[in-house]
Amino acid sequence: xxxxxxxxxxxxxxxxxxxxxxxxxxxxxxxxxxxxxxxxxxxxxxxxxxxxxxxxxxxxxxxxxxxxxxxxxxxxxxxxxxxxxxxxxxxxxxxxxxxxxxxxxxxxx
Amino acid sequence: xxxxxxxxxxxxxxxxxxxxxxxxxxxxxxxxxxxxxxxxxxxxxxxxxxxxxxxxxxxxxxxxxxxxxxxxxxxxxxxxxxxxxxxxxxxxxxxxxxxxxxxxxxxxxxxxxxxxxxxxxxxxxxxxxxxxxxxxxxxxxxxxxxxxxxxxxxxxxxxxxxxxxxxxxxxxxxxxxxxxxxxxxxxxxxxxxxxxxxxxxxxxxxxxxxxxxxxxxxxxxxxxxxxxxxxxxxxxxxxxxxxxxxxxxxxxxxxxxxxxxxxxxxxxxxxxxxxxxxxxxxxxxxxxxxxxxxxxxxxxxxxxxxxxxxxxxxxxxxxxxxxxxxxxxxxxxxxxxxxxxxxxxxxxxxxxxxxxxxxxxxxxxxxxxxxxxxxxxxxxxxxxxxxxxxxxxxxxxxxxxxxxxxxxxxxxxxxxxxxxxxxxxxxxxxxxxxxxxxxxxxxxxxxxxxxxxxxxxxxxxxxxxxxxxxxxxxxxxxxxxxxxxxxxxxxxxxxxxxxxxxxxxxxxxxxxxxxxxxxxxxxxxxxxxxxxxxxxxxxxxxxxxxxxxxxxxxxxxxxxxxxxxxxxxxxxxxxxxxxxxxxxxxxxxxxxxxx
Amino acid sequence: xxxxxxxxxxxxxxxxxxxxxxxxxxxxxxxxxxxxxxxxxxxxxxxxxxxxxxxxxxxxxxxxxxxxxxxxxxxxxxxxxxxxxxxxxxxxxxxxxxxxxxxxxxxxxxxxxxxxxxxxxxxxxxxxxxxxxxxxxxxxxxxxxxxxxxxxxxxxxxxxxxxxxxxxxxxxxxxxxxxxxxxxxxxxxxxxxx
Numbered sequence: 037x038x039x040x041x042x043x044x045x046x047x048x049x050x051x052x053x054x055x056x057x058x059x060x061x062x063x064x065x066x067x068x069x070x071x072x073x074x075x076x077x078x079x080x081x082x083x084x085x086x087x088x089x090x091x092x093x094x095x096x097x098x099x100x101x102x103x104x105x106x107x108x109x110x111x112x113x114x115x116x117x118x119x120x121x122x123x124x125x126x127x128x129x130x131x132x133x134x135x136x137x138x139x140x141x142x143x144x145x
Numbered sequence: 146x147x148x149x150x151x152x153x154x155x156x157x158x159x160x161x162x163x164x165x166x167x168x169x170x171x172x173x174x175x176x177x178x179x180x181x182x183x184x185x186x187x188x189x190x191x192x193x194x195x196x197x198x199x200x201x202x203x204x205x206x207x208x209x210x211x212x213x214x215x216x217x218x219x220x221x222x223x224x225x226x227x228x229x230x231x232x233x234x235x236x237x238x239x240x241x242x243x244x245x246x247x248x249x250x251x252x253x254x255x256x257x258x259x260x261x262x263x264x265x266x267x268x269x270x271x272x273x274x275x276x277x278x279x280x281x282x283x284x285x286x287x288x289x290x291x292x293x294x295x296x297x298x299x300x301x302x303x304x305x306x307x308x309x310x311x312x313x314x315x316x317x318x319x320x321x322x323x324x325x326x327x328x329x330x331x332x333x334x335x336x337x338x339x340x341x342x343x344x345x346x347x348x349x350x351x352x353x354x355x356x357x358x359x360x361x362x363x364x365x366x367x368x369x370x371x372x373x374x375x376x377x378x379x380x381x382x383x384x385x386x387x388x389x390x391x392x393x394x395x396x397x398x399x400x401x402x403x404x405x406x407x408x409x410x411x412x413x414x415x416x417x418x419x420x421x422x423x424x425x426x427x428x429x430x431x432x433x434x435x436x437x438x439x440x441x442x443x444x445x446x447x448x449x450x451x452x453x454x455x456x457x458x459x460x461x462x463x464x465x466x467x468x469x470x471x472x473x474x475x476x477x478x479x480x481x482x483x484x485x486x487x488x489x490x491x492x493x494x495x496x497x498x499x500x501x502x503x504x505x506x507x508x509x510x511x512x513x514x515x516x517x518x519x520x521x522x523x524x525x526x527x528x529x530x531x532x533x534x535x536x537x538x539x540x541x542x543x544x545x546x547x548x549x550x551x552x553x554x555x556x557x558x559x560x561x562x563x564x565x566x567x568x569x570x571x572x573x574x575x576x577x578x579x580x581x582x583x584x585x586x587x588x589x590x591x592x593x594x595x596x597x598x599x600x601x602x603x604x605x606x607x608x609x610x611x612x613x614x615x616x617x618x619x620x621x622x623x624x625x626x627x628x629x630x631x632x633x634x635x636x637x638x639x640x641x642x643x644x645x646x647x648x649x650x651x652x653x654x655x656x657x658x659x660x661x662x663x664x665x666x667x668x669x670x671x672x673x674x675x676x677x678x679x680x681x682x683x684x685x686x687x688x689x690x691x692x693x694x695x696x697x698x699x700x701x702x703x704x705x706x707x708x709x710x711x712x713x714x715x716x717x718x719x720x721x722x723x724x725x726x727x728x729x730x731x732x733x734x735x736x737x738x739x740x
Numbered sequence: 741x742x743x744x745x746x747x748x749x750x751x752x753x754x755x756x757x758x759x760x761x762x763x764x765x766x767x768x769x770x771x772x773x774x775x776x777x778x779x780x781x782x783x784x785x786x787x788x789x790x791x792x793x794x795x796x797x798x799x800x801x802x803x804x805x806x807x808x809x810x811x812x813x814x815x816x817x818x819x820x821x822x823x824x825x826x827x828x829x830x831x832x833x834x835x836x837x838x839x840x841x842x843x844x845x846x847x848x849x850x851x852x853x854x855x856x857x858x859x860x861x862x863x864x865x866x867x868x869x870x871x872x873x874x875x876x877x878x879x880x881x882x883x884x885x886x887x888x889x890x891x892x893x894x895x896x897x898x899x900x901x902x903x904x905x906x907x908x909x910x911x912x913x914x915x916x917x918x919x920x921x922x923x924x925x926x927x928x929x930x931x932x933x934x
Binding site: 054058098105115118 | 763794797805
């Protein structure tokens with residue numbers, strides 16, 4: 037599938053710009069970290085920035101912004117399951133968060 | 146053979162008139178390191194069947210111990226050596242090795258390689274009209290990585306301390322600390338990494354093949370249900386195995402690098418506190434393990450359902466009832482299978498809300514299973530059934546899977562699970578689904594597709610003996626387990642539960658189960674004989690001995706390199722049997738409209 | 741016998757076989773790293789205390805920059821090939837592999853510093869998950885380097901026989917490589933900063 041060279045040259049420019057943006061965001065990530073926010077806020081900010089960076093890599097470098105249905109479908113399914121494997125184990129132990137081993141203590145005799 | 150030779154890819158398989166580089170391959174490239182999906186399928190199938198036999202043999206040995214605790218194993222007792230079975234009596238540690246490896250071998254080395262690697266590889270490309278799988282080299286690699294995994298697992302029996310003995314579920318802290326400094330469990334983990342890798346490579350291949358290599362006219366809703374089942378199964382393997390791979394890596398780290406991913410702080414082992422950092426969580430393993438192992442059971446059942454569907458349609462001479470329902474149910478089943486896993490963990494102290502969530506999803510997942518079973522049962526209504534050997538096994542699958550499924554319901558509800566968890570009831574439940582369930586379907590598949598693979602039919606009388614003997618024996622093996630479980634007999638006890646007073650009235654069933662298991666073993670002999678003798682002396686058949694409608698029956702028996710003599714084209718759905726006004730009672734997918 | 745749609749995309753799916761194949765593989769990798777991230781969350785949430793500042797943030801940041809640059813060179817390599825510039829394409833591919841090697845060298849120094857203080861994975865749960873996550877990620881980097889070396893070296897012959905197929909292979913390698921970069925984009929803040 038040969039594309040027009042002029043189109044590709046434009047894409048190369050885009051890749052460079054996105055690369056630059058990613059570096060900027062990296063600097064922001066490190067910079068924000070120096071500010072020492074409260075942990076929950078720090079996590080949120082870090083994740084938001086990382087998600088933005090990740091989305092740029094996925095959309096532009098990995099051409100996901102104009103991919104085909106089967107790829108989108110497989111990825112959506114994967115994201116749903118990714119969230120499940122990320123969240124459900126923790127939710128199943130949510131009432132014992134903060135105890136040393138993360139699992140319910142037994143009764144002391 | 147490099148299939149990427151020329152750049153003129155127009156998506157047609159050429160008739161074998163102008164082949165350019167098809168030089169005769171030597172023995173090794175033709176039969177051992179073949180790129181042909183049919184050879185690879187047969188390799189998977191034969192290896193899988195051998196592992197099934199081996200795993201079953203382990204159980205036959207264990208069943209002697211359970212039927213006659215303290216008695217030496219007859220004939221072969223001395224083979225295990227004094228370290229495992231002094232005087233021929235199994236040591237508890239050795240019993241546990243046999244138990245853990247029985248489960249591992251049956252699930253990962255036997256059933257899945259046969260159902261997916263064997264049947265999927267051999268039949269699916271033929272059923273979609275493809276010349277081979279999308280990635281033949283990857284296919285070959287998948288088989289050999291599986292083979293290495295199998296050898297690794299078998300090798301673990303021979304290391305100091307023996308094979309893994311913490312159950313096929315390898316729960317920490319036990320699996321982390323068991324056989325300290327010894328290799329058995331560690332080798333199990335390495336073996337699993339091989340097997341998971343093989344599975345992942347295979348599942349990518351299957352999905353790409355089904356999406357990309359369907360013949361002209363073969364839309365998704367004209368696919369045989371067997372292909373749909375393999376497609377959903379491949380997605381399950383693709384997305385569910387990686388968390389177990391992660392867990393395996395973590396447990397390897399715990400055993401080899403001194404980490405404590407799964408070891409809580411303050412753990413005391415054999416009277417001594419463990420000198421590890423602690424802070425780990427045994428439940429983390431359970432979550433990651435069951436995240437795979439629950440979808441895995443649908444990997445065990447879906448291909449079987451696919452096989453049964455094909456054979457039922459063919460031997461009722463009617464279209465399958467509810468094709469669309471079957472397809473949507475299979476897809477829904479696959480998706481739901483990812484979010485029910487913690488029903489294996491109701492007893493771990495989870496909160497009531499999350500427990501309710503998993504109970505709900507578990508109840509919901511029974512719906513598509515019932516839809517599939519019902520559709521297949523309704524397909525029998527008003528049919529003129531041909532009681533061929535494959536059909537006998539396929540018919541038996543239906544009530545056996547029904548029993549297995551129904552007995553799962555009390556396990557999926559936490560209140561009843563409290564009493565039944567870790568008892569023989571669970572063993573009865575899952576064996577009903579896998580043994581008279583899936584394995585019967587796999588036997589059915591062997592009898593059904595043997596003619597396509599070899600050009601000869603298997604002997605029908607031996608087949609019927611195999612069927613009736615197995616069907617009766619297998620029910621006597623597993624039905625008593627429900628009685629034992631309801632009576633509170635725990636699983637995984639090397640002495641059959643003798644040491645617990647409440648088991649006293651249940652012990653007699655161990656003898657029944659044992660005898661039935663050995664009878665079941667004996668009735669596999671006609672199958673083994675039949676399998677090998679029919680290859681040489683079975684009745685010759687041509688393309689379509691079963692008068693079936695799906696694409697594989699348009700290829701020669703056995704198909705040659707590239708499978709089809711002319712490019713296959715599909716004109717209709719997969720189960721056009723007894724079409725009103727047709728000359729015969731079957732109208733194949735691949736036959737053009739008659740004028 | 742030829743497998744269809746190896747290079748030309750199939751009309752109804754719009755995909756070549758390899759493109760679908762690599763994305764499916766990446767989907768499984770999302771689940772692999774996802775499970776490890778889930779383990780990280782569980783262990784951290786269940787921990788009484790979680791170390792902070794034990795890792796070299798600047799080295800981690802430098803490595804992040806290196807990987808981002810390597811992602812750019814990777815995709816430019818493919819773009820050059822689509823414009824029929826084999827020499828430039830191969831050059832960018834080699835540059836990507838070199839950047840990846842620098843990443844690994846930095847990681848070696850990081851690991852060595854920890855080990856010299858007796859701080860291996862056994863030392864704490866934090867270090868355990870750090871070494872496991874970055875170790876697995878490192879293995880993926882090595883895998884990528886191997887494939888790039890093959891494509892720049894012995895595999896480059898395919899350009900003469902079938903340039904489209906060669907370009908596709910570079911594209912698929914690129915997709916894998918961007919994924920490896922993506923994982924690091926999340927690993928870096930999770931392990932080094934938070």
